[in-house]
Amino acid sequence: MSIFGSNEKKEETNATFLFDTEKDTINQSNLAKDIKIHGSLEAKDYIEFSGNINGTIKSSTVNIRQTGFVKGTVSGDSVTIEGEIDGDIQAKDLYIKSNAKIKGTIRYTNIDIQNGSIINADLFYSS
Amino acid sequence: MLGLIMDEENSDSISQDLDNDSKMVLVGSGVRIEGRIDGAESTDVSGSLSGTLKSSRISINSSGSFNGDMNGQDVVISGNVEGEITSEDTIIVNQSAKIKGTIEYSSIQVSYGAKLEGSLRHRGSIQNYSTVNSVSDEKTEDVENNTDEEDNQ
Structure with a gap:
């Protein structure tokens, strides 16, 4: 498990992160809330994101936590949104939690929306 | 099989428990x-209803379908809907629901498995949307003006 976002790392980073996908263990990436990224973030298994990204997040499982903000694209097999998204979401299983704020486009196969979320989006279903 | 619009006097044999002030619409399965x-006040659709519907509570059951514009406070969708849904309070979309069109809502809950196509609009945010649109309109006008000026030059 790799952890980004220590207090010293407050500057914006301009980079593409590619996580090691060869290990047997589940690769879990947890990005804390003070991190800011311009670029794309990709992992094989799991990304938990609490920071601020202008770009793309892609992983098998993506969890955008309550403090997380994404301007751009989030895609994955299973995507959970608790934070704010301005852009596109692509997911087979999409879970939108009660604190979520979403603006943009949603492409999904299965969707679950909790009471309280604020969504202004175009929805596209694909089997 | 029921197909009733209950407002006036009606037969006690079908539903004795509904009083005449219930303002209830029942569209039975197959109707x-x-x-x-x-x-x-309350509309319950198990059959097929098309047109315009305004009712405080609306329920489109799993065998029911609706085509057109509906406006309600509490809306529950378990069947097929094509058109525009406006819910001033809460809309609940159940697993068996299939919706194509626009949903304008204050509070929405969607169960895993429901199929929604179209757009979702949060009522609280609509004000912001129109501002955004008017700003972009102004921008477009500016661009047009600029091109005019360029043409003149």
Whole structure:
């Protein structure tokens, strides 16, 4: 498990992160809330994101936590949104939690929306 | 098989428990209604209803379908809907629901498995949306003006 976002790392980073996908263990990436990224973030298994990204997040499982903000694209097999998204979401299983704020486009196969979320989006279903 | 619009006196044999002030609309399974319904308190659709519907509570059951514009406070969708849904309070979309069109809502809950196509609009945010649109309109006008100026030069 790799952890980004220590207090010293407050500057914006301009980079593409590619996580090691060869290990047997589940690769879990947890990005804390003070991190800011311009670029794309990709992992094989799991990304938990609490920071601020202008770009793309892609992983098998993506969890955008309550403090997380994404301007751009989030895609994955299973995507959970608790934070704010301005852009596109692509997911087979999409879970939108009660604190979520979403603006943009949603492409999904299965969707679950909790009471309280604020969504202004175009929805596209694909089997 | 029921197809009732209950407002006036009606037969006790079908539903004795509904009083005449219940302002209830029941569209039974297999029944088709087309037209405009207004002033209803509660509308329960297991058949097919197309047109315009205004009712405080609306329930489209899993065997039911609706085509057109509906406006309600509490809306529950378990069947097929094509058109525009406006819910002033809460909309609940159940697993068996299939919706194509626009949903304008204050509070929405969607169960895993429901199929929604179209757009979702949060009522609280609509004000912001129109501002955004008007700003972009102004921008477009500016661009047009600029091109005019360029043409003149």
